[in-house]
Amino acid sequence: REAVAEYALRLGDDALILAQRLGHWISRGPELEEDVALGNIALDQLGHARSFLTYAGAAWGKSEDDLAYYRREPEFRSAHLFEQPNGDFAVTIARQFIAASYQYLLYRELTRSSDPMLAAIAGKAVKEVDYHLDHSTQWVLRLAGGTEESNRRMIAGLELMWPFVGELFEDDPLIAEVGDAGVVPSSLKEEFDRATAAVLAEAGVEVPAHPMATGGGRHGRHSEHLGYLLAEMQVLAREYPGASW
Amino acid sequence: REAVAEYALRLGDDALILAQRLGHWISRGPELEEDVALGNIALDQLGHARSFLTYAGAAWGKSEDDLAYYRREPEFRSAHLFEQPNGDFAVTIARQFIAASYQYLLYRELTRSSDPMLAAIAGKAVKEVDYHLDHSTQWVLRLAGGTEESNRRMIAGLELMWPFVGELFEDDPLIAEVGDAGVVPSSLKEEFDRATAAVLAEAGVEVPAHPMATGGGRHGRHSEHLGYLLAEMQVLAREYPGASW
């Protein structure tokens, strides 16, 4: 039960941090339609985060807000990809393309989880992430195939984000412990590579080669970016301890 | 005594918030010499802030850190100028030029304060701010008289920051209450106008016309920028309440 909660925490943190990053785009998008679209995706991710965190927290008698607002940085279990800054629109699309490709495969498998709650959350989430994947795929094609500038920016965005792919597919002892309730990350890598390579081929862009030497988000080791994100996200809760909103 | 403390709090908050903004430039300056120069100015401002806050806090049995880290936004007394974002280097120089011009006149008068502590702090500070004024004046001349781009940016920076001049010279009941211990802000305006106009004339730039309808920093009404600055500045203190560092 505790292992499953730890596992749910990882998925919840990924979605929460991504929602926080995407939320910043609302009112800043390149066109109003994108304010709406990125807002939708952020809302979906936030919804998934709340489901996973609520389920995880139940194991420790904690609410979703306890987990979101009162943990310190090393207690967060999100992978580095999700905390990377938004950068320009192409950087955000690159992050989104990787995130959605990964989450789609993950949630699709997770619908077969032996844990009925995880299966149920994944069942709802996979449909939404299917749209996220389509959204980011269309933008990868558009930006790569648009103008010279957009092509250059799209390639730069992919180069910047690709080093964070590796961490998503790393297995560790918790995965073994969770067993049939979870999904073995490494088992998704081949299809991820195939699916993303197909899109990038259609876009006429090479799959970036950069491997990443490190990671560590699953064990609370984050990049220098997460601290700032959390300071902002948690400020009110910390300023008014014990208040309800 | 309480009024003098409130007054010292205003000066301390101005300097503290400015130091926090300037501190962000260190390792990001346009040349290493500016990392050093802006760092120096930030350090001086932080030093002044600590003196003023320590003195103010003594009236309420609070330390400089109690005041810096455990007040909420509406309790800060800084003027809007100081919390404005850094923008590009020209925006920072414009803010710096206004800030130093104001602080120089203010501290020079404050050396004659009937409050010996305020007079002493001002006596030390005015010498340092004299250098800040020279630094920003030189850069205003250089940027205004450099290239077409730097001229355009310098003018834009001045236009952006000038609306925040008005608030610096507003009197209010506290000023009357403090009497000889403080300086009447409005009494400095004429010389500020003359001195800044002279520099801008030498730079071949017009004094921006924008008046500002509002302000309110002295009474805890801030712009939307201060909240983010405080969230970042106070995060550790809030996360580890009661800890000493």
Next chain:
Amino acid sequence: DAGQANFDAVIAKDSRIEPKDWMPADYRHALVRQMSQHAHSEIIGMQPEANWITRAPSLKRKAILMAKVQDEAGHGLYLYSATETLGTTRDEMTEALLAGKARYSSIFNYPTVSWADMGAIGWMVDGAAITNQVPLCRASYGPYARAMVRICKEESFHQRQGFEILLELSHGTPGQKAMAQDAVNRWYAPSLMMFGPPDADSPNTSKSMAWNIKRFGNDELRSRFVGMLAEQVKVLELELPDPDIRFNEDTKSWDYGPLDWAEFKEVLAGRGPCNAQRMERRRAAHDDGAWVREAAAAYAAKQSASNDREAA
């Protein structure tokens, strides 16, 4: 002529003008001005609330706020489309906004400095908007009236959410209650001024009323709104910062204290606390997004060219 006769008849029987119908140039112009201003207000109005998305104090509130700001983008899109039926493109309207030629509601030039502002904006600003807009659901221009029906439905949802935020705060810790009262104090007068200047100083009102665009005068709507606030503030256990509020038995309407119209004009003239910031942000989003819009257009052009080739 026939067009004018038809137009007059439609107005006379309080029916709807549709895009294909003839209409007087003044009428068209007045509608474009009012509708595009309304659209711009939705778009600029996203900013003060977006300012708290990353800092919302609970995940539930964060989700509600995100959805709300996103709804505003949707309203903006919907209103731009409705306005386009009058022959003005969205690009032209955006251009006018960025050039400072078109207005948006002045209220969005005030800063949101605390979480309670999310409550006050929902309760008071959206409340005033609804009071203004409900009569517009019967506006004589069909697309505008239909847009208003849909928008009003969502706005009342938003208003209730704002009220709930304030309710939670006013029944929370003393610090929270103080935060709520402070927000109500700051947003009260600006929200009353959202109805525009007193009728005596409002040059467009009579024409708009003749055309069935407007249905009530500014002062009447404002008074209704004050009555709504006066009732609901009791539930909140907060106070309105106006000792002159009372129901006037003679006029059967709500009285309120004097408003600072000089400040209103200052803000309208661009000298409010956030005018420059709001425009700067919109301009930055527009400029930073230019390469994306160009890329999308270029890609679409290539795609359609290649489809043409395949079809040939």
Next chain:
Amino acid sequence: DAGQANFDAVIAKDSRIEPKDWMPADYRHALVRQMSQHAHSEIIGMQPEANWITRAPSLKRKAILMAKVQDEAGHGLYLYSATETLGTTRDEMTEALLAGKARYSSIFNYPTVSWADMGAIGWMVDGAAITNQVPLCRASYGPYARAMVRICKEESFHQRQGFEILLELSHGTPGQKAMAQDAVNRWYAPSLMMFGPPDADSPNTSKSMAWNIKRFGNDELRSRFVGMLAEQVKVLELELPDPDIRFNEDTKSWDYGPLDWAEFKEVLAGRGPCNAQRMERRRAAHDDGAWVREAAAAYAAKQSASNDREAA
């Protein structure tokens, strides 16, 4: 010839080569490489610490940290100047750094994720730097040796401040102590690797020692450093994450556990956690500042032209 003879004689009696003296091309090249790398390390090394300036948990610590990072900029400037005496300009060195051709110390490619890292960097990273640099105060190239004397003085000040940060934390709340221990755990191995690969794998060491640029092998310095840590960690009441540390009575030096040189090589090859970020930030500061440097140059040119006119 005479130049070579003089050079050999100076080296033989352990005296100083000065900029005007003849020196072998290899010697000059080795110095430029080492000194510019050292300068770049000061500059890139500002970033991990600057990361905590805005978040320092007390005003006193904020002031100390600001001053420290600013000192590093000063060291960088000083070292660039010293290197320029060898005939390479600062622009050329900056160019080489930004092009990824020149190195900086790999340790700065690790992230600073907590305030305790400010302590660990001061105590361990600056400590390792000092252990490396004290012998360089007697380096055969005069300007380098003199720069080192000045820099070492400030570095030991920084090291003491770092130690104090850790001391305060390790005697603070349990949360603070855990933060301190975590930082020590993370920085221990990377700081030991600052001395470079084992002597057997270090191709440049013997030549540098022959020229009196280096005075001790990498392993000897590393062992000394471990001894220093092992003593001081007791005062901190923290632990070093290496169970193999002990004083070896046979070799009269400190033993330590195996180090992960594969990781070291990965980071050196650009695949550490922050390589891309550090370079990106330096490049951004350089690019964003280009218009400022151009403006300053243009202004200076105009001034000197107008001075010339006045003089004429």
